Amino acid sequence: MPLTLLFEQLLNSLQFGMMLFLMSAGLTLVFGVMGLINLAHGVLYMVGAFACAIVASLTGSFWLGLVASLIAAAMAGALVEIGVIRKLYQRDHLDQVLATYALILIFSEATRWLFGSFPLYLDVPQILATPINLFGWFYYSSYRLFIIFVGLVVAVGLYWLIVKTRLGMRIRAGATDREMIAALGVDIRTLYTLVFALGAGLAGLAGALLGALQSVEVGMGDSVLILAFVVIVIGGIGSIKGAFIGAMLVGLVDTMGRFLLPELLALFLTPESAASIGGALSSVAIYILMAVILVVKPKGLVSANA
Amino acid sequence: MKKIAIAMALSAVVCTAQATPVKVGMITTLTGGGASLGIDIRDGFMLAVKQAGNSDLTVVIEDDARKPPLAVQIADKMIQLEKVDILTGIVWSNLAMAVVPSAVAQGKFYLSPNAGPSALAGKRCHQNYFNVAWQNDNLHEAMGSYASNIGYHKPYILAPNYPAGKDALVGFKRLFKGELAGETYTKLGQKDYAAEIAKIRASGADSIYFFLPGGMGISFMKQYTQSGVTLPVMGPAFSFDQGILKAVGKAALGVKNSSQWSKDIDNETNRAFVSSFGAEYDRLPSLYASQGFDTANLILSAMKTADVKDTDAFRAALKAADFASVRGAFKFGSNQHPVQNIYVREVIEENGVLTNKIIATALQDHGNVYAEQCNL
Numbered sequence: 001m002p003l004t005l006l007f008e009q010l011l012n013s014l015q016f017g018m019m020l021f022l023m024s025a026g027l028t029l030v031f032g033v034m035g036l037i038n039l040a041h042g043v044l045y046m047v048g049a050f051a052c053a054i055v056a057s058l059t060g061s062f063w064l065g066l067v068a069s070l071i072a073a074a075m076a077g078a079l080v081e082i083g084v085i086r087k088l089y090q091r092d093h094l095d096q097v098l099a100t101y102a103l104i105l106i107f108s109e110a111t112r113w114l115f116g117s118f119p120l121y122l123d124v125p126q127i128l129a130t131p132i133n134l135f136g137w138f139y140y141s142s143y144r145l146f147i148i149f150v151g152l153v154v155a156v157g158l159y160w161l162i163v164k165t166r167l168g169m170r171i172r173a174g175a176t177d178r179e180m181i182a183a184l185g186v187d188i189r190t191l192y193t194l195v196f197a198l199g200a201g202l203a204g205l206a207g208a209l210l211g212a213l214q215s216v217e218v219g220m221g222d223s224v225l226i227l228a229f230v231v232i233v234i235g236g237i238g239s240i241k242g243a244f245i246g247a248m249l250v251g252l253v254d255t256m257g258r259f260l261l262p263e264l265l266a267l268f269l270t271p272e273s274a275a276s277i278g279g280a281l282s283s284v285a286i287y288i289l290m291a292v293i294l295v296v297k298p299k300g301l302v303s304a305n306a
Numbered sequence: 307m308k309k310i311a312i313a314m315a316l317s318a319v320v321c322t323a324q325a326t327p328v329k330v331g332m333i334t335t336l337t338g339g340g341a342s343l344g345i346d347i348r349d350g351f352m353l354a355v356k357q358a359g360n361s362d363l364t365v366v367i368e369d370d371a372r373k374p375p376l377a378v379q380i381a382d383k384m385i386q387l388e389k390v391d392i393l394t395g396i397v398w399s400n401l402a403m404a405v406v407p408s409a410v411a412q413g414k415f416y417l418s419p420n421a422g423p424s425a426l427a428g429k430r431c432h433q434n435y436f437n438v439a440w441q442n443d444n445l446h447e448a449m450g451s452y453a454s455n456i457g458y459h460k461p462y463i464l465a466p467n468y469p470a471g472k473d474a475l476v477g478f479k480r481l482f483k484g485e486l487a488g489e490t491y492t493k494l495g496q497k498d499y500a501a502e503i504a505k506i507r508a509s510g511a512d513s514i515y516f517f518l519p520g521g522m523g524i525s526f527m528k529q530y531t532q533s534g535v536t537l538p539v540m541g542p543a544f545s546f547d548q549g550i551l552k553a554v555g556k557a558a559l560g561v562k563n564s565s566q567w568s569k570d571i572d573n574e575t576n577r578a579f580v581s582s583f584g585a586e587y588d589r590l591p592s593l594y595a596s597q598g599f600d601t602a603n604l605i606l607s608a609m610k611t612a613d614v615k616d617t618d619a620f621r622a623a624l625k626a627a628d629f630a631s632v633r634g635a636f637k638f639g640s641n642q643h644p645v646q647n648i649y650v651r652e653v654i655e656e657n658g659v660l661t662n663k664i665i666a667t668a669l670q671d672h673g674n675v676y677a678e679q680c681n682l
Binding site: 002004005008009012015016108109112117118119120121123124129130131139140141142143144210212213214215216217218219220223255258259262271272275276278279280282283 | 338345467488490491492502504505507522534549550553555
């Protein structure tokens with residue numbers, strides 16, 4: 001097997017992991033701080049992608065679209081928090097799941113009603129459209145490198161926000177004991193809205209970044225939502241660090257599984273059945289990973305608030 | 307007694323003369339993922355109904371949201387409460403497999419405007435089941451044959467890991483002569499193909515054939531163009547049809563795809579269809595719309611010569627397929643699936659809109675291999 005192929009697949013794993021991190025950071029933050037299960041997280045991803053596609057097609061600038069995706073998703077998140085989620089903190093998880101599931105249906109049909117059922121067009125910006133030569137060794141999509149870069153920036157930014165700032169301190173305090181922090185005079189309602197909007201904005205950013213690589217259509221967030229849940233369960237629900245580690249792990253196992261499993265099976269099966277069985281196995285690889293990790297560490301790799 | 311018999315015979319004559327009303331139940335996907343396909347089928351179908359202006363034909367439409375259990379429920383309701391005579395509309399093979407066998411066993415007609423699973427073409431074919439679109443393998447067979455004819459000898463082939471995906475690759479390989487650089491089954495609904503594209507790059511392939519319907523194909527094409535791999539791409543029409551091309555963008559230019567229909571097939575019905583569809587809905591029709599349009603016209607043609615309550619006569623009238631198809635000549639094979647030409651189209655830009663142009667005929671009067679397993 002050529003070394004370049006292996007290296008390219010490692011980069012692919014890293015890029016996929018970064019995108020999963022953008023998606024799951026908000027989800028885990030919202031769960032950790034507010035104890036809320038938010039199924040509508042995938043919808044915010046879709047809102048980001050649609051906002052980016054529309055602004056990019058109106059202005060011709062992908063970068064403005066990217067900014068718009070952050071703002072639109074964060075605003076949608078804030079509205080949802082104030083209008084619906086706020087009434088759910090005291091309820092049990094089943095109510096939260098039902099209400100946020102309803103939000104998925106409402107947002108999806110509203111988006112279809114506004115923009116139609118046909119996928120929208122969104123392409124990568126011109127300067128990132130051509131692959132670049134890495135070390136004179138092989139060509140790799142410059143846009144995927146850009147996603148890796150954005151993921152790293154967000155990871156560092158979140159770390160700084162949570163660990164080094166006053167807002168981060170309140171977020172951590174709110175996760176540990178929300179009555180106490182409210183009693184100390186912190187406006188917990190505004191804090192929750194802020195955290196929710198932050199998570200939503202990150203999901204929207206992920207949607208816009210990936211919308212340029214994939215298809216911008218109604219329902220695009222559903223499959224990503226499941227992956228994001230796998231990531232935060234593996235990483236430990238509520239922990240940003242866990243989400244980062246979980247996302248990298250899922251990215252690696254999924255990409256390498258798709259790459260190596262069929263090759264491995266081809267050593268002792270016919271190419272046809274190796275392709276078919278390998279395909280089936282690699283699509284469940286991350287769920288097997290999740291099951292194994294839950295057996296060994298039932299609370300995930302990094303337990304929350306650590 | 308004699309008088310009664312005469313009276314009954316008379317009333318029968320009167321009935322055929324006035325024609326009993328026909329009620330069609332359309333179950334199709336109008337919300338959720340893949341809704342654009344169902345919407346096109348519905349719009350094509352209703353355009354033909356509107357143009358015919360036949361007040362004996364009524365259509366009830368319901369959305370299956372691409373969920374098999376829901377489709378089954380709707381079918382039961384349509385058969386038992388709405389008392390429809392004909393069912394149609396289903397887009398997906400797995401939904402068709404859930405609905406069709408029981409509907410035809412209850413004596414209803416089912417006319418498929420899209421899905422053509424191999425089981426319903428072969429052993430489980432039924433006298434009341436007609437497929438107006440194609441058998442699932444057909445478009446893939448056509449591309450396999452075309453690929454060998456133009457001298458590709460090492461394609462890499464790719465499809466999602468589900469029954470229609472397997473039918474697709476089996477169909478491609480059936481008429482392709484040569485070796486494969488590799489074959490991969492991806493997860494259904496997968497949106498990131500970086501790992502697969504890297505494999506293709508390293509495989510030494512001379513071309514790529516992929517069957518990735520809906521958003522999967524859009525994602526693949528975009529990522530493929532950015533990867534710097536420049537091998538020629540082939541696919542069935544599904545990933546390069548009118549509803550999808552806009553989202554794929556210029557990445558699709560030059561791609562060869564196989565289809566039984568194209569908007570530039572030169573016959574009067576087709577020209578009228580393309581212009582009236584544009585006038586009615588303000589967009590170009592897709593192949594799904596053409597299939598819906600043909601399905602409605604087939605029903606209308608059968609209504610002219612037979613009474614739907616006389617099942618045998620109506621079935622014979624359907625089988626005769628005496629209607630002007632947008633595809634030109636149209637006839638059914640022994641298992642009641644189309645025997646038709648399948649063309650190769652190329653994606654071009656025309657007046658600033660991406661669309662397709664026929665460049666070759668891949669297969670002439672092509673039926674399907676399952677006909678011999680079907681004893682009708």
